[in-house]
Every structure is written in structure tokens, then in C-alpha cells.
Amino acid sequence: MAVIYNEKDASLDILRDKKIAVIGYGSQGSAQANNLRDSGLDVEVADLPGSPAWRKAQQDGFHPLIAREAVSLAQVILVLMPDHLHAQIFKDQILPSLKAGDALVFAHGFSVHYRQVIPPREVDCLLVAPKGPGVLVRSLYKQGMGVICLLAVFQDATSHSKEIGLAVAKGIGGTRSGVIETTFAEETETDLFGEQSVLCGGLTALIKAGFETLVEAGYQPEIAYFECLHEIKQIADMIYVHGIQGMRSRISEIARYGDITRGPMIISKDTKSRMVQILKDVRDGRFSQEWLAENRTGRVNYSRMLHQDDDHPAEMVGKKLRSLMPWLEKI
Numbered sequence: 001m002a003v004i005y006n007e008k009d010a011s012l013d014i015l016r017d018k019k020i021a022v023i024g025y026g027s028q029g030s031a032q033a034n035n036l037r038d039s040g041l042d043v044e045v046a047d048l049p050g051s052p053a054w055r056k057a058q059q060d061g062f063h064p065l066i067a068r069e070a071v072s073l074a075q076v077i078l079v080l081m082p083d084h085l086h087a088q089i090f091k092d093q094i095l096p097s098l099k100a101g102d103a104l105v106f107a108h109g110f111s112v113h114y115r116q117v118i119p120p121r122e123v124d125c126l127l128v129a130p131k132g133p134g135v136l137v138r139s140l141y142k143q144g145m146g147v148i149c150l151l152a153v154f155q156d157a158t159s160h161s162k163e164i165g166l167a168v169a170k171g172i173g174g175t176r177s178g179v180i181e182t183t184f185a186e187e188t189e190t191d192l193f194g195e196q197s198v199l200c201g202g203l204t205a206l207i208k209a210g211f212e213t214l215v216e217a218g219y220q221p222e223i224a225y226f227e228c229l230h231e232i233k234q235i236a237d238m239i240y241v242h243g244i245q246g247m248r249s250r251i252s253e254i255a256r257y258g259d260i261t262r263g264p265m266i267i268s269k270d271t272k273s274r275m276v277q278i279l280k281d282v283r284d285g286r287f288s289q290e291w292l293a294e295n296r297t298g299r300v301n302y303s304r305m306l307h308q309d310d311d312h313p314a315e316m317v318g319k320k321l322r323s324l325m326p327w328l329e330k331i
Helices: 027-038 052-059 067-073 083-097 134-142 161-171 184-199 201-216 221-230 232-248 253-266 269-283 286-296 300-306 313-323 326-330
Strands: 019-023 042-046 076-079 103-106 124-130 149-155 179-181
Touching: 019 027, 019 067, 019 083, 027 042, 027 052, 027 076, 027 134, 027 161, 042 067, 067 083, 076 083, 076 161, 083 286, 103 161, 124 134, 124 161, 124 184, 149 161, 149 184, 184 201, 184 269, 201 221, 201 313, 221 232, 221 313, 232 253, 269 286
Parallel strands: 019 042, 019 076, 076 103, 103 124, 149 179
Antiparallel strands: 124 149
16 A cells, blocks of 8 residues: 655755755646745746746746756755756756755656656655646645645655655645655656556547547537537546546446446457557657657657647537537636
8 A cells, every 4th residue: 555645744844944946837837836935935946038937937926047047056956847858958957056965856757767867876866746737736725735746766865855855745735635655667657658548548549439430320420529528527527526436326327337338348358458568668668768759850740640630520520519618618
């Protein structure tokens, strides 16, 4: 069973006399920087001068710096830029300004686990990963709650890495719910697998296949859209709050029977064997090398594949139907 920490296990005291640099003022960076500042800690932020993120940091009352400057001032450095940028920015901006005893804190283990970033031996390297987007990290904090976080230590140069990690988690609100201990490998590999097989890749492929099946059988695309895409939120919300069995207890008897008898026909042993292969590609580094190579070569394949669904019938009919439901934007 996982080790789970909470408020009583963490103290902000270890961060009181330190300066924290948040490198990257995107969704996660802005949320964590503001939460840490509101927790009474000394926070600097860094991003590209003149960028929208730079201007947003100024609007939020920060005086943003370039990464090299922020790191030179800080003892705790939160690396919150996109993963594929870590290697270059770490080499050019972070590494030259690191000092013995500093702590590098990542929100995703990708760049460290796949050795795009190799921290010097004299610095701490740890992971504090909120299991939710930045907007949720910020909104729950302001409500006196927090997003559950994952905590991992990759390198403990000072013997205080876990204490620092728990303090960061407390500062962004994570200990209000819970902080689960893990490893860089487990966090990275399960995160990539979940995105590819279930949450994004698996789900979008299932939606398109279901939509196409109904339309090709002669049903109206508007009806297919509602049955195979629109209503996913209702089911997902029930699973999110109540779990799978809780969802089943809240749907009709016929829907429940269809779930337990036909679901295994869709997600079969063959499907699971392909999931095993996807996990293997994640674990042995094949996927990470593919993604990094895609970035090095200008993202040609990525861009092509990203837009191949722009004209999918489900997207076309969806735009029309969503225009009839302006209340969706408020959900």
C-alpha cells in the first residue's frame, strides 16, 4: 500500500529562509507560484522576456526574471516548463547557476527519468506532482482545499529532500488532501501509459470508432455525437466522484447490464496485449526517444497527425451542436 502524507507530516519552516524560483509561468507554474506566495514564502518567477507568460507574471504582481537570474538567487528551483524544453534550458540557464545544496523540484519525472537532465551530485532532486491541472491547483487552494500530489526523491544530497518536497506540497495545498510517495520511474511511466492507453489516446480512438460505427450504419451523426461523445462527461463525472461501481449504481439497469456484458467484448485480451506493448515502449524509452526526435526534427509528423482529425465528422457536427449549448462554457 502507498505511503500517504498529510498536513501533520509537513512544515513550511524549512522553506522560510529560502528563496524559491519557479521556472516557467504557464498553467502549473503560475498556480504553484501564487499558492507558494500566498503561503507566505519568498517566490521569484522566470520565463521568456516579453512572452505572454512574462506579462501574466507582471499582472499577478511578480517581477519576472530570466531563468539564469532566478536560479542564482534561489535555493529551491521548481522546474515547470514543458518537458521537451528541459534539456536545453537546464543546460543553458539552470545548471550554470546551481549551487551546492540547492534543490531541483520537478512536477513530472520525464526529463530526469530519461536522462535529459542529469542533476549535479551536490544538489537535491525531487518530484512534487499535483494530480490535476494548474487551474484546479489554484482554485482548490483558494477554497482552503488542495489537489493530491505525488512525491519522489531522485537524489538526496542534503538529507532533507523529502522534508523540502513535503514543504513544497504543503505550500501549494497538496497536504490538505494527501501526498502519495512514489518514484520518478513509477510517476513517469504510469503517467505516459495512462495518457496513451486510456485518458487521451484510448478514449479519443474509442469515441471516433463508436461515432463512425453508428453513422456508417445509417444513424444521424447528431444522435451519434450525443451517444458516443457528449454523454461521456456525465459518466466520467460519476466515475470521478463515486468510482466504477458507484457509477453503475447511478445508471439504469439496462445500461448497467450492457456495461458488464458488452464492455469486455470491446476491451478484449487483444486490446490489453496492445496496452502491454505500449507500456513496454514507455518503460524501455522507445516512446521518449520518439518524442524527443520528433521535436528535434521540427515536429513534422506530430503536426500532421495532430490536425488529421480537424475535419472528422464528429468534430464538424460537434461544433454545430455545441453552438446550441452556450451553457457548456460555464461547466
